[in-house]
Amino acid sequence: MSSPLQSVQGMSDIAAPDVRLWQRLEEIARATLARYGFEELRTPIVEFESVFTRSIGSTTDVVQKEMYVFEKGGRRLALRPEGTAGVMRYAAGLGPMETAGARWFYIGPMFRSERPQAGRRRQFHQCGVECLEPPSPLVDAEILALQVDLLRAWGLGECEVRLSTRGAGADAARVAEGLRDALAPREAELCEDCRRRINENVLRVLDCKQPACRAVVETLPEPTSFMDETSRTYLAQVAEHLDDLQVKHVRDPLLVRGLDYYEHTVWEITNSALGAQNAVAGGGRYRMELGGRELTGVGFAIGLERVVSVLQTLGRAEELLVPGAPLVWLVGLGDAAQRQNLSLMQSLRTAGLTCRMATGGSMKSQMRAANKAGAAWAVIRGDDELAGGVAALKNMETGEQANVPLAELAGKLTGAQK
Ligand code: HAM
Numbered sequence: 001m002s003s004p005l006q007s008v009q010g011m012s013d014i015a016a017p018d019v020r021l022w023q024r025l026e027e028i029a030r031a032t033l034a035r036y037g038f039e040e041l042r043t044p045i046v047e048f049e050s051v052f053t054r055s056i057g058s059t060t061d062v063v064q065k066e067m068y069v070f071e072k073g074g075r076r077l078a079l080r081p082e083g084t085a086g087v088m089r090y091a092a093g094l095g096p097m098e099t100a101g102a103r104w105f106y107i108g109p110m111f112r113s114e115r116p117q118a119g120r121r122r123q124f125h126q127c128g129v130e131c132l133e134p135p136s137p138l139v140d141a142e143i144l145a146l147q148v149d150l151l152r153a154w155g156l157g158e159c160e161v162r163l164s165t166r167g168a169g170a171d172a173a174r175v176a177e178g179l180r181d182a183l184a185p186r187e188a189e190l191c192e193d194c195r196r197r198i199n200e201n202v203l204r205v206l207d208c209k210q211p212a213c214r215a216v217v218e219t220l221p222e223p224t225s226f227m228d229e230t231s232r233t234y235l236a237q238v239a240e241h242l243d244d245l246q247v248k249h250v251r252d253p254l255l256v257r258g259l260d261y262y263e264h265t266v267w268e269i270t271n272s273a274l275g276a277q278n279a280v281a282g283g284g285r286y287r288m289e290l291g292g293r294e295l296t297g298v299g300f301a302i303g304l305e306r307v308v309s310v311l312q313t314l315g316r317a318e319e320l321l322v323p324g325a326p327l328v329w330l331v332g333l334g335d336a337a338q339r340q341n342l343s344l345m346q347s348l349r350t351a352g353l354t355c356r357m358a359t360g361g362s363m364k365s366q367m368r369a370a371n372k373a374g375a376a377w378a379v380i381r382g383d384d385e386l387a388g389g390v391a392a393l394k395n396m397e398t399g400e401q402a403n404v405p406l407a408e409l410a411g412k413l414t415g416a417q418k
Contacts, residue, residue, distance in 0.1 A: 010114070010122030017321065021308060022125075024320045025154055026107055029127050032150050033105045036142075038129055041104035043086035045111075049076040055085040055288040057260025059201040066112040079111035082259070083128045083301060084286065091132060091297075092290040099295070102132040107304075119277025121305055128283075128301035137234055140265040140285055140298050141241030147269065147281060147300045148247050154307060155316045159271045159280060162252035163242075165235040166262045166284070167227040176202050178226035186216045207256040222253040231264065238265050261286040265298065271306075273313040280306045326376035326417055329396075330357035331366040333382035340386060344379070344406075351410035353417075370396065377413060 007013060014022055030040070049069050056063050068079040080086055083106045091099045107127045114120045129146070133139050144161065151159050167175060179202045187195055190205065194213050197204040206217055224232055242249050249267070257266050266284035274280065283300025311317040330345050332338035338359065345355045358369040363380075370378050380392040380401075391409055394401040404412055 010116040020321050021317050028153050032153050036146050038103045038105040046077050047086050049078040051089045052085050055261050068111050081112045087130045088295050092293045099132050105129045125304040126301040130297050130299035132297045137237035140238045143298050145245045145247050156310055159269050161249035161269050162255050163249045163267045164252050164255040166266055167231040168263045171227040171231050174226045175223045182220050189216050203256050206254045261288045263287050271310045273310045325354040328353050328355045328377045329370035329375035331378050331380040337381045
């Protein structure tokens with residue numbers, strides 16, 4: 001039985017002070033992405049299931065095992081497991097003039113019903129981009145460089161970029177056939193899943209973690225060897241542009257992304273501060289058909305839980321926490337002072353100050369609340385102060401206290417903040 005107080009396994013609350021780190025990461029992301037010409041796009045969290053099955057691929061783990069699907073009003077709906085499909089569903093509904101050259105970013109929750117383990121969440125958050133400019137190695141390199149720039153702006157330190165290609169056009173069929181031929185004589189050595197994958201989705205065999213399968217995979221010819229020369233040249237050009245941009249990367253011929261919509265460039269970014277689930281981000285160029293329209297783009301998504309986890313492991317999370325504005329705590333002794341403090345608090349806020357008060361309680365309990373909240377100042381009023389048109393202003397750090405005329409209070413407090 002699940003308790004009504006528990007959150008669903010693999011889904012967490014993000015509360016203060018951690019939530020301030022999340023806000024800071026989002027703020028840095030928005031500023032960085034704006035410099036690259038990206039506009040925010042907020043798509044729904046729920047889409048028709050077909051939006052994902054058609055684009056991500058019906059034989060992928062994400063679609064086969066991990067999607068939260070439910071039926072409502074006779075339609076099959078799904079919680080989004082990633083952001084690209086929804087963005088492309090939106091783009092497919094626009095005219096070609098509106099999508100040409102579009103650059104969109106998104107930050108938000110995604111849902112995958114994975115077996116919970118370190119680094120694998122059932123609700124997690126991605127910061128992603130999709131760029132619909134015409135295919136070019138220049139754009140792919142620029143987008144990858146943006147991702148590295150963003151990870152650096154967040155203070156992630158050294159990350160490894162692994163780069164590969166899915167090829168284009170007839171390459172996918174040729175790679176599948178080449179790998180199937182190479183695997184056929186070794187089939188008995190593979191795990192049960194991989195024996196099924198040979199016919200269903202042979203690239204997945206390259207990704208299997210079983211030691212026996214890994215041993216077979218290491219002896220296979222590189223998938224790129226079955227590709228057309230133009231695909232290999234495309235990848236070489238992306239790599240050259242990355243060198244120009246001084247983005248360090250390594251070729252990983254066995255890199256398999258878990259989503260089927262990719263063609264040409266694919267990449268993954270890992271960080272050694274993470275354990276087994278060390279992919280911080282992934283991306284690539286893709287092609288998909290939605291609503292009779294074919295769309296191509298290049299993009300990436302960064303897993304924000306994993307970014308937070310790297311920052312915490314590196315001990316850098318604290319640096320990113322911007323201290324909140326100094327808090328002014330209003331203490332009122334007696335009903336009249338409490339009532340007038342409510343109005344005073346609003347006028348101090350209008351002057352730009354951050355204020356709170358406790359309703360009721362003794363002087364001692366109100367001061368305790370001020371301390372607990374980390375207040376920098378206490379503004380104390382009882383009947384005498386009300387009659388005299390003053391407030392006792394206490395510096396909570398030094399303990400110094402002095403009466404200040406009410407008309408001067410806001411000016412004194414805002415002055416003290418500078
Ligand atoms: P993805 O590689 O499936 O790509 O996910 C991107 C990132 O999301 C991963 O590198 C990881 O950091 C994070 N992530 C994925 N699953 C989980 C999970 N269960 N728990 C925690 N974090 C997770 C995509 O989603 C593509 N849409 C990226 C893309 C955009 N390609 C082109 N455009």
